[in-house]
Structure formats: C-alpha cells, structure tokens
Amino acid sequence: MSHEQHPNNREAEEGFRPADLITDCTRCFGLCCVALPFAASSDFAKDKRGGDPCHNLQPDFRCGVHTKLRDIGFRGCTVYDCFGAGQRVSQLTFGGRDWRQAPETAKKMFEVFPVMRQLHELLRYLAEALTFTPAQSLHGSLRSALEETDRYASLGPDELLALDVPAHRARVSELLLEASELVRQDARRRAANPPKPRKNVGRGADLIGAKLRGADLRFANLRGAYLIAADLRDADLRMADLIGADLRDTDLRGARLTDSLFLTQAQLNAARGDASTKLPSSLTRPEHWSK
CATH class of the missing domain: 2.160.20.80 (E3 ubiquitin-protein ligase SopA)
Known part of the structure; x- marks a missing residue:
C-alpha cells in the first residue's frame, strides 16, 4: 500500500493529527487485504470476495509479496491508499483486538473499514484546503467540517455503520469546491498569460x-x-x-x-x-x- 506524506503543514487541530492520515500497515490488521473484494483484471491476478483474506496475507498481517506485487499481477494493491483508516479501525475503533483472535468482530470490522476510509479521505482533503490562503474566508467552515468529520470517525462500530456518509460527503465536497474556486480564481487573476x-x-x-x-x-x-x-x-x-x-x-x-x-x-x-x-x-x- 502507498505511504503518503500528508501535504498539510499547519498545526494539528485538537483531536486530529495530519500524521493519522498516513497509512501505517504495521498497525493495521491487514484490513484492505481482507475486507475489500477484487476481480481478476489488469489490476488483480485473480478474484477475491470481500471478507476473504488474500492468500498472500501473512500471520503478522503483512503482505508476503509486497516487493513484487506489480510483477505478479497485483498492480491494484500498489495504488490503493486507505489514508490511515486501517490503523484507526484496528487500534481505536476495535481497541487493538484483531479479527483472528476475536472472530466475532470480523464481519463488523470489515464493514466499518470502507466507511472509515471515506471519512479519512475527506479529512485529508479538508486538511489540505485549510492551507489555502486565498480560501481564508472559508477556513472557519473548513475547520468545522474537519472537526465534525473527525468526530464521526471517532464513533463506535454501530454508530459508524449508521452514518449517512454520502450526505456528509456531498456537503463537504461543495465546501471543498468553493475553496478550490477561490484558489484557482486568485491564481488566474495573478497569472501573466492565463490559458x-x-x-x-x-x-x-x-x-x-x-x-x-x-x-x-x-x-x-x-x-x-x-x-x-x-x-x-x-x-x-x-x-x-x-x-x-x-x-x-x-x-x-x-x-x-x-x-x-x-x-x-x-x-x-x-x-x-x-x-x-x-x-x-x-x-x-x-x-x-x-x-
């Protein structure tokens, strides 16, 4: 999985750290390798159902073929990024109890993971938008949206699964678009020869x-x-x-x-x-x- 350096360099908001959005497979229970399905294609060498562990997943939850994924037909694995959702679900939402030791948690853990991934993706974009100086008039709204999204991500498994993530995502997306327009309009005004x-x-x-x-x-x-x-x-x-x-x-x-x-x-x-x-x-x- 990719390991991204987060672009935001501002001081972390209370309860939120940009570092939390960097994928750390060492603290995750291999959730992307189990929870997610994939179909045989140019990105994956074979089919896998959601909830079934990838045959390359090791007992320590690490990938046994990580260094040669592209060579053996698993290019899709190399482009996926959970934005830190995996370690949050593993270590916080489920308190460090993995699905092998506590199999009764498996189904719900795998259902929660894609929900958390969406929330962490939004956190990543909101954190970047808060670095945009031309969008300073929106910083209060962006900060509120970030804090709200982080509160959602801190909920328990049942509450996470009950969230209306598409509705929240739509609201955040409009705010991000507004910030983007302010930045791009400002840059265009200052450009000598805008296209x-x-x-x-x-x-x-x-x-x-x-x-x-x-x-x-x-x-x-x-x-x-x-x-x-x-x-x-x-x-x-x-x-x-x-x-x-x-x-x-x-x-x-x-x-x-x-x-x-x-x-x-x-x-x-x-x-x-x-x-x-x-x-x-x-x-x-x-x-x-x-x-």
Missing part, C-alpha cells in the same frame, strides 16, 4: 485516451475527470483541481504538477511518469516510474 478554458475539459469530463500533450491546463477544474491512459506529457497542471480524477495509466512524463490541488499519492501511483515529472514537495515519485 483560455479548453472545450470538453472540465469537471467529470470523459478524457479517456485524450491527446493533451503539452496542454496548458493551469487552473482547470478536473474534479472526477476520466483521464485513463490520456497523454499528458509535458502538460501544465499547476493549480488544477484533481480531486477524484482517474489517472490510471495517464502519461505524466514531463508534466508540471507542482501546486496541483487535492492530488494524492494513490493517483500518482496509478499513473505513469518519469524523472522529469514535477511533483508537489509533499508527494513521492513512485518507484515504478521510468527514470
């Missing part, structure tokens, strides 16, 4: 396989865009909103991603790049990228 909006490039756009080499996509809203296998070599994506954008097999060689908004390590791990790809300082160049 004109490109036709068919926007929120949720279908850009699968699109030929966008060298495109100036600064300040673009690419939230939820499908960029699978798109050619973005040498493209300029500074200050572009990439929250939820699908970057599987996207060619980012030479692309400029510094200051991109809401870019995650998992998105980079799913893409292709090289040593000339310019990244935010908070993210790590994937090991499988070309040199």
